[in-house]
Amino acid sequence: MVNSKNYDSYSNLWFTEEEGHNLKLDYRIKNIIFDDYSSFQHIVVADSYDFGKMLILDDAIQTTTADGFIYNEMISHVPICSHPNPEKVLIIGGGDCGAVREIAKYPSIKKIDMVEIDEMVVMVSKEYLKEIAGDKIDKRINFIFADGVNYAKECKEQYDIIIVDSSDPVGPAVELFSQNFYENISKILKNDGIFACQSESPVFYSEIMKKIFKTLQDVYNDVKLYTATVPTYPGGLWSFAAASKTNIITDSKKLIGNTRYINESILKSCFCLPEFVVKMLK
Amino acid sequence: MVNSKNYDSYSNLWFTEEEGHNLKLDYRIKNIIFDDYSSFQHIVVADSYDFGKMLILDDAIQTTTADGFIYNEMISHVPICSHPNPEKVLIIGGGDCGAVREIAKYPSIKKIDMVEIDEMVVMVSKEYLKEIAGDKIDKRINFIFADGVNYAKECKEQYDIIIVDSSDPVGPAVELFSQNFYENISKILKNDGIFACQSESPVFYSEIMKKIFKTLQDVYNDVKLYTATVPTYPGGLWSFAAASKTNIITDSKKLIGNTRYINESILKSCFCLPEFVVKMLK
Numbered sequence: 001m002v003n004s005k006n007y008d009s010y011s012n013l014w015f016t017e018e019e020g021h022n023l024k025l026d027y028r029i030k031n032i033i034f035d036d037y038s039s040f041q042h043i044v045v046a047d048s049y050d051f052g053k054m055l056i057l058d059d060a061i062q063t064t065t066a067d068g069f070i071y072n073e074m075i076s077h078v079p080i081c082s083h084p085n086p087e088k089v090l091i092i093g094g095g096d097c098g099a100v101r102e103i104a105k106y107p108s109i110k111k112i113d114m115v116e117i118d119e120m121v122v123m124v125s126k127e128y129l130k131e132i133a134g135d136k137i138d139k140r141i142n143f144i145f146a147d148g149v150n151y152a153k154e155c156k157e158q159y160d161i162i163i164v165d166s167s168d169p170v171g172p173a174v175e176l177f178s179q180n181f182y183e184n185i186s187k188i189l190k191n192d193g194i195f196a197c198q199s200e201s202p203v204f205y206s207e208i209m210k211k212i213f214k215t216l217q218d219v220y221n222d223v224k225l226y227t228a229t230v231p232t233y234p235g236g237l238w239s240f241a242a243a244s245k246t247n248i249i250t251d252s253k254k255l256i257g258n259t260r261y262i263n264e265s266i267l268k269s270c271f272c273l274p275e276f277v278v279k280m281l282k
Numbered sequence: 283m284v285n286s287k288n289y290d291s292y293s294n295l296w297f298t299e300e301e302g303h304n305l306k307l308d309y310r311i312k313n314i315i316f317d318d319y320s321s322f323q324h325i326v327v328a329d330s331y332d333f334g335k336m337l338i339l340d341d342a343i344q345t346t347t348a349d350g351f352i353y354n355e356m357i358s359h360v361p362i363c364s365h366p367n368p369e370k371v372l373i374i375g376g377g378d379c380g381a382v383r384e385i386a387k388y389p390s391i392k393k394i395d396m397v398e399i400d401e402m403v404v405m406v407s408k409e410y411l412k413e414i415a416g417d418k419i420d421k422r423i424n425f426i427f428a429d430g431v432n433y434a435k436e437c438k439e440q441y442d443i444i445i446v447d448s449s450d451p452v453g454p455a456v457e458l459f460s461q462n463f464y465e466n467i468s469k470i471l472k473n474d475g476i477f478a479c480q481s482e483s484p485v486f487y488s489e490i491m492k493k494i495f496k497t498l499q500d501v502y503n504d505v506k507l508y509t510a511t512v513p514t515y516p517g518g519l520w521s522f523a524a525a526s527k528t529n530i531i532t533d534s535k536k537l538i539g540n541t542r543y544i545n546e547s548i549l550k551s552c553f554c555l556p557e558f559v560v561k562m563l564k
Contacts, residue, residue: 021310022292023308023310023332025306026307049303050304050305203513204284235511235513236513237513261558262556263556263557269551269554272550275543275545276542
């Protein structure tokens with residue numbers, strides 16, 4: 001994944017990501033590909049030596065061309081495979097278009113509504129991060145550039161799968177972590193539907209993870225946490241939550257697509273949690 | 283795990299770990315507890331804000347009181363549980379005494395020989411890192427301060443379990459990654475014995491990981507890679523290798539001890555590898 005070649009000359013440009021007060025990660029950068037402000041946030045695409053191109057929103061790395069596939073595969077294939085027959089999908093967030101690209105690999109999916117607040121993130125990803133966003137046009141994907149919180153409140157349809165692929169709960173994503181939002185999402189999820197979201201780091205943001213889990217337990221019958229290791233996320237270990245009004249299938253054999261992280265054994269074992277995470281959820 | 287409290291005043295002391303040319307991790311440090319040179323390496327114990335006390339050898343973080351249990355549980359419980367009836371254990375390296383402490387939790391173990399080249403690492407860990415090393419005296423543990431490479435060459439005994447708990451293949455640990463060493467280890471491992479070692483990061487040091495795996499495959503009948511996520515190791519994802527002349531048990535129910543990372547489901551699921559790691563090993 002990482003390819004630390006012996007370059008003849010290195011740039012002395014570094015991008016520093018601060019994780020709380022006491023940890024910083026410094027990535028050596030070849031050059032800045034894009035740097036602008038949308039109505040919502042500061043958007044940067046930087047080309048790094050070790051992790052390829054990085055999408056950085058308000059100084060936080062969201063995804064990279066080297067390891068972005070891990071997050072995007074885990075937030076999409078797991079809910080799709082946990083459902084008996086998914087046809088209609090809603091994604092809230094996911095502006096890098098990596099999750100929607102994974103979901104579109106399933107021929108059974110008939111419609112994907114993707115509600116992203118910041119159109120500039122989608123435009124930038126499609127232009128500069130084709131390794132993540134892909135370059136195919138898929139008529140099943142319906143882009144809606146709107147506030148996901150309002151969309152969930154006012155939506156009259158129901159979905160088989162709803163995925164909240166948000167950034168951290170600061171800036172434009174704060175409301176995507178509220179109880180009110182989760183309740184509105186529940187109303188537009190079919191009875192046998194699956195909800196999935198990223199639920200932050202069990203190491204650095206365990207309080208947020210626990211809050212998401214407990215809030216979902218108030219709304220759903222079956223809530224399961226699953227994890228993956230994403231090298232450019234602080235501490236590596238990252239959690240996701242899946243929830244169902246009925247039950248979540250964890251032994252599916254339906255995985256398809258040319259995946260690089262998830263496979264049938266990961267699809268099952270991702271629900272096996274380290275003991276300290278098990279204890280956090282009790 | 284991480285506890286970023288609002289301290290009244292922060293130290294401006296940082297420890298920077300360089301991972302290759304293009305990535306640096308900076309940990310804010312409260313103070314330096316120990317700083318000296320042994321005959322083999324530079325030994326530092328630093329008290330960090332986010333990860334507790336850190337053992338740093340030649341500028342590389344080896345273990346911390348916040349997440350050291352992950353590595354130490356995985357390098358010890360997995361081989362112990364993969365063996366039908368382990369009694370006699372050899373550890374080469376493991377100077378922080380975390381692995382030997384985990385192994386000593388099993389009453390069936392009658393003898394543990396621990397061969398560590400650098401006595402000062404053991405002394406420092408027992409004095410300043412009691413959270414990892416423990417403070418019990420166990421008569422089954424026999425400390426041998428010697429070169430593990432020579433020990434393996436000249437040893438006349440045979441063991442049920444041999445664990446190589448080494449630092450990275452630079453400095454004093456280089457020879458612990460050589461084919462010659464693996465062959466000597468094989469001679470002192472019983473026919474139904476289990477060998478285990480840390481096999482580096484699949485993300486940052488995949489060439490070393492692949493080399494260890496291939497070298498073990500030349501010597502053993504059954505070789506399996508397993509992983510864990512260790513937040514203070516670069517990229518989080520870390521690999522270990524287990525090897526047997528016969529076969530490795532992966533569905534053991536023998537796990538004991540008050541563990542914080544490993545549990546019965548992790549003991550089994552740790553052998554489930556991400557697809558990019560599966561492909562690397564082919």
